[in-house]
Amino acid sequence: MATIQARKGKKHTTYRVQFMRDGQRVSKSFPTKKEAEKFAARWLVDDDFAHSLSNQTLNSFLLSEVVEEFLAQYSGKDGSLSQRVNYWSRILGDLPVGKITRPKVKTELRKLLKQCTPATVNRYKAALGTLYRFLLEEYDVDHNPVRGIPNYAENNERTRFLDDDELPRLLAACKVSGWDRLYLLVLLAITTGGRRSELIHCRWESVNFKTRTIHLGTTKNGEQRLLTLTQDAIEELMAFRRSSGYVFPLPKQPDTYFKNFDCYWKEAMKTASVDNFRFHDLRHTCASMLAMNGASLLEICQVLGHKSITMTQRYAHLCVSHKQALTERVFGNICLGVSNG
Known part of the structure; x- marks a missing residue:
C-alpha cells in the first residue's frame, strides 16, 4: 500500500x-x-512500473550496457538485429533499463513511423523486446516496456516482380557486371526463391551436384530446407566450383562471404532500366513465375520456405488463370447429356 x-x-x-x-x-x-x-x-x-522503481538492476544497468552484453553473446543469423538494437542504444542508451517506460517507447516508435514503414517499426519494437527478454533470462528482471504495445498494421501487398521485358534485361546486365558472380546470385534467387542472406552465406560443402540441391542449415524460420537447382544454375555453378568455402566470397578475401555487393546490384538495375526494385523482389519474381505457370499456393509455399501458407496468399490472384483452366477441364462438360426437360 x-x-x-x-x-x-x-x-x-x-x-x-x-x-x-x-x-x-x-x-x-x-x-x-x-x-x-x-x-x-x-x-x-502497473506492476512493471512498480518493479522498475525498486529493482537495483533496473535502476543501475544502462540500456547501452545491455546492448553491448547482448551483442557479445548473440549468434543468430538476423544481420539486421544488431543495427536495430544499436538504434535503441543511441537514443535511450544513457537511461537505466528500468527508466525506459511504455509511454517513452511509444513516443520513439511514433517518431520512427514518420520515416519508416509500419513493418520496419514493428521490427524495431521487436528488437527492443528481445533486449528485455535477454534481461529476464540473464538477470531475472521481469520488466518489459514493449509489453502491451500492439504492432502497427502492416501493408504486405507489395509484390513487385520482374515482367517479361525486365527479366531478360536484368539477367543480361548481370552477366556483364564488374562482379563476375552477380549473374549466378541473381539466377539462384529467381530459380530457387532463396533469401539474400541464405544465398550469400551458402558454402560449396552444401551444394550437391548429384541431387542438384543446396542444403540450407537453420534458416530465418528456424528450420532446415533444400533449394532445388535448375540445369542452368548447375552449369553456372560449375564455372566457379570449389571443394569448400563460400560460393560468393568477398573478392580477394575468400574466407569471408560478400555481404555488401549492392553497388554491383544497383549498377545492373541501372543498366537494365529496372526501377523500384529490391533484391528481395527476386523472391517475389520466383513466386509469381511459379503461380502464373500453374503452381498451387502450397507448392509456392514449399519452394519459398514459408512457415505458413498464409504468407503465400499474396500470390493467390496470380493463380486465377490456372484455377480457371482447372475448373474448365474438370467441370466444362458437366452439362453434356443433360436434357432440357
Missing part, C-alpha cells in the same frame, strides 16, 4: 509517496497532491 504524506516547507507544500517493494522502501515527491495520487495509482495497477 502506498501512502501520501504532505510536507510543508517555507515556500510551498510537497507531497511524498512512499511504498515498500521487494523489502525496499521507495519514495518520490511531487509539487501537487494530484500528481502524487496519479503516481500512487499507477504504482498500484
Whole structure:
C-alpha cells in the first residue's frame, strides 16, 4: 500500500509517496497532491512500473550496457538485429533499463513511423523486446516496456516482380557486371526463391551436384530446407566450383562471404532500366513465375520456405488463370447429356 504524506516547507507544500517493494522502501515527491495520487495509482495497477522503481538492476544497468552484453553473446543469423538494437542504444542508451517506460517507447516508435514503414517499426519494437527478454533470462528482471504495445498494421501487398521485358534485361546486365558472380546470385534467387542472406552465406560443402540441391542449415524460420537447382544454375555453378568455402566470397578475401555487393546490384538495375526494385523482389519474381505457370499456393509455399501458407496468399490472384483452366477441364462438360426437360 502506498501512502501520501504532505510536507510543508517555507515556500510551498510537497507531497511524498512512499511504498515498500521487494523489502525496499521507495519514495518520490511531487509539487501537487494530484500528481502524487496519479503516481500512487499507477504504482498500484502497473506492476512493471512498480518493479522498475525498486529493482537495483533496473535502476543501475544502462540500456547501452545491455546492448553491448547482448551483442557479445548473440549468434543468430538476423544481420539486421544488431543495427536495430544499436538504434535503441543511441537514443535511450544513457537511461537505466528500468527508466525506459511504455509511454517513452511509444513516443520513439511514433517518431520512427514518420520515416519508416509500419513493418520496419514493428521490427524495431521487436528488437527492443528481445533486449528485455535477454534481461529476464540473464538477470531475472521481469520488466518489459514493449509489453502491451500492439504492432502497427502492416501493408504486405507489395509484390513487385520482374515482367517479361525486365527479366531478360536484368539477367543480361548481370552477366556483364564488374562482379563476375552477380549473374549466378541473381539466377539462384529467381530459380530457387532463396533469401539474400541464405544465398550469400551458402558454402560449396552444401551444394550437391548429384541431387542438384543446396542444403540450407537453420534458416530465418528456424528450420532446415533444400533449394532445388535448375540445369542452368548447375552449369553456372560449375564455372566457379570449389571443394569448400563460400560460393560468393568477398573478392580477394575468400574466407569471408560478400555481404555488401549492392553497388554491383544497383549498377545492373541501372543498366537494365529496372526501377523500384529490391533484391528481395527476386523472391517475389520466383513466386509469381511459379503461380502464373500453374503452381498451387502450397507448392509456392514449399519452394519459398514459408512457415505458413498464409504468407503465400499474396500470390493467390496470380493463380486465377490456372484455377480457371482447372475448373474448365474438370467441370466444362458437366452439362453434356443433360436434357432440357
